[in-house]
Amino acid sequence: MEETFDRLIYQRGNKTKEARSIDLKVPNDMTCHEFKIICIRMAHTLGYHEENIKETFGVIEDVNKDADKQQIKLLFD
DSSP states (O other): OOOOEEEEEEEOSSOOSSOSEEEEEEETTOOHHHHHHHHHHHHHHTTOOHHHHHHHHOOOOOTTHHHHHHHHHHHHO
């Protein structure tokens, strides 16, 4: 059975040395909490300041924090 995904795509309209396009494939059955986490991650990727993100989204506990640490470790080992 093939998994289906929704996509969140952000594209900048001007020249920049920052990310010009971000394309996220997300499970189409994710919860609102999981969607909020994706939005926070996208805001970080786009370069928004940590304090602005916290003011906007609040502080949330990421249920995948341990998995994220393992992924980061794999990237930098």
